[in-house]
Amino acid sequence: MRIDLNQALEVLDQSDVVAVPTETVYGLASNGYADRAVERIYRVKGRPIHNPLIMHYCHPDAAEDDVIWTPAAKALAQAFWPGPLTLVLARHPQSRISMLATAGLASVAIRVPAHPVFAELLKRCPYPLAAPSANPSGRLSPTHADHVLAFFKGTIPVIDGGPCQYGIESTIVDCRQFPRILRPGALLDEDICAVLGIQALEYFSEEGVAPGALKAHYAPTKPLRLNAVTVGPDEGLLAWGQPLPGAMVTVSLSPTGDLREAAQTLFQGLYELDCSPCRQIAVMPLPNQGLGQAIHDRLQRAAAAFENSD
Ligand code: TXA
Ligand code: MG
Numbered sequence: 001m002r003i004d005l006n007q008a009l010e011v012l013d014q015s016d017v018v019a020v021p022t023e024t025v026y027g028l029a030s031n032g033y034a035d036r037a038v039e040r041i042y043r044v045k046g047r048p049i050h051n052p053l054i055m056h057y058c059h060p061d062a063a064e065d066d067v068i069w070t071p072a073a074k075a076l077a078q079a080f081w082p083g084p085l086t087l088v089l090a091r092h093p094q095s096r097i098s099m100l101a102t103a104g105l106a107s108v109a110i111r112v113p114a115h116p117v118f119a120e121l122l123k124r125c126p127y128p129l130a131a132p133s134a135n136p137s138g139r140l141s142p143t144h145a146d147h148v149l150a151f152f153k154g155t156i157p158v159i160d161g162g163p164c165q166y167g168i169e170s171t172i173v174d175c176r177q178f179p180r181i182l183r184p185g186a187l188l189d190e191d192i193c194a195v196l197g198i199q200a201l202e203y204f205s206e207e208g209v210a211p212g213a214l215k216a217h218y219a220p221t222k223p224l225r226l227n228a229v230t231v232g233p234d235e236g237l238l239a240w241g242q243p244l245p246g247a248m249v250t251v252s253l254s255p256t257g258d259l260r261e262a263a264q265t266l267f268q269g270l271y272e273l274d275c276s277p278c279r280q281i282a283v284m285p286l287p288n289q290g291l292g293q294a295i296h297d298r299l300q301r302a303a304a305a306f307e308n309s310d
Pocket of ligand 2 (some may be wrong): 132133141
């Protein structure tokens with residue numbers, strides 16, 4: 001069911017979940033200070049309880065009592081918020097964030113999103129909103145309200161804010177000590193480096209620091225074959241640039257070879273192919289620089305979901 005902002009506020013005040021548009025992907029939001037509300041998120045998503053959630057705020061100041069800021073975090077927040085950046089910081093001893101939302105960790109992931117509808121909702125909530133992507137755990141991320149309605153068979157109310165601008169999740173940076181990237185995402189690491197005045201950033205995604213950086217994730221229901229240079233007649237093709245001939249159905253990530261456009265259409269493209277009658281999805285090779293890094297990360301995890309299957 002599609003709902004408006006006022007209806008969403010009522011649902012949230014009842015400690016229930018609402019799907020919301022963000023500039024990255026749709027989120028499944030609830031009151032981040034209330035265990036009961038956060039528990040609903042884990043239950044609805046089927047999310048493992050050890051995988052913590054990102055807390056969303058209307059303004060960095062609203063997170064003042066929840067985290068311990070560092071100079072690097074301040075600089076990045078100043079440069080990129082509101083926007084597709086998530087900061088991991090130490091939990092403030094006085095924080096009221098539900099321990100369930102942070103999976104009992106001593107750290108918290110926070111973000112100030114840019115989507116005007118989500119920003120307005122946050123402004124009107126007297127609490128931050130915990131929100132993972134609005135997909136069943138391990139599946140494709142939603143970039144359209146219709147995806148959310150389809151994934152949850154219409155059981156989750158959604159605010160329709162149109163297609164997501166970036167189409168790929170926020171970049172997560174652990175800022176507790178020397179900044180390092182826990183998840184590549186919509187914000188480029190070269191832009192982060194420029195603000196921090198450094199040459200390169202370390203990537204770090206071992207389980208334990210980014211518990212959600214699971215090897216298998218973001219998966220369609222059909223097997224995925226990467227770096228395809230030929231395509232079979234029973235396959236659906238996710239094309240980059242000029243499409244390979246011979247596929248049963250073709251979806252183009254970007255006909256002109258634009259990575260920004262490819263990120264925007266990635267999950268929608270996978271979703272369309274997943275709904276088509278093809279047996280398997282073949283993905284053409286695409287560059288691994290800039291936004292291509294985040295796209296590769298998602299595709300590799302999606303393919304890993306089928307590594308042990310045939
Ligand atoms: O763009 C986004 O970030 C979207 C929108 C809705 O804001 N949200 C999103 O949430 O992608 P989710 O739950 O799908 O992914 C959040 C990731 C998970 O991999 C989780 O493990 C990690 O953030 N995370 C959350 N809290 C953390 C923490 N304290 N330390 C390290 N990683 C954390
Ligand atoms: Mg997710």
